Amino acid sequence: MPRRVRLGPRLDCTLMHAFTCARCGNAAPRLAAPPAPGEAGVKLLDQVCATCWHDWLQHQTALINHYGLTLRDRQAQRFLTEQRETYFFEAHQTEQD
Numbered sequence: 001m002p003r004r005v006r007l008g009p010r011l012d013c014t015l016m017h018a019f020t021c022a023r024c025g026n027a028a029p030r031l032a033a034p035p036a037p038g039e040a041g042v043k044l045l046d047q048v049c050a051t052c053w054h055d056w057l058q059h060q061t062a063l064i065n066h067y068g069l070t071l072r073d074r075q076a077q078r079f080l081t082e083q084r085e086t087y088f089f090e091a092h093q094t095e096q097d
């Protein structure tokens, strides 16, 4: 009698690890949890590797220092969110409105 191989949870697990980072294009380790609240955080978790996220945090700190931003300021938050989107997902597009 052939042994049954269970593919359910294990297959899901494999698929979750087989991802390519949207920024560096490497099959690098992912983040352990969404790095931002809501949909944006899930998107980052799904598409960005841990290394690129740490690179972004350094870049973000540089932006905050350069522009003298206050994180409690809504405009600053929006600016950083836009910069983050560009950093990760629009790096190869130079199109401007």
Ligand SMILES: [Zn+2]
Binding pocket: 021, 022, 023, 024, 025, 026, 028, 048, 049, 050, 051, 052, 053
């Ligand atoms: Zn990456």
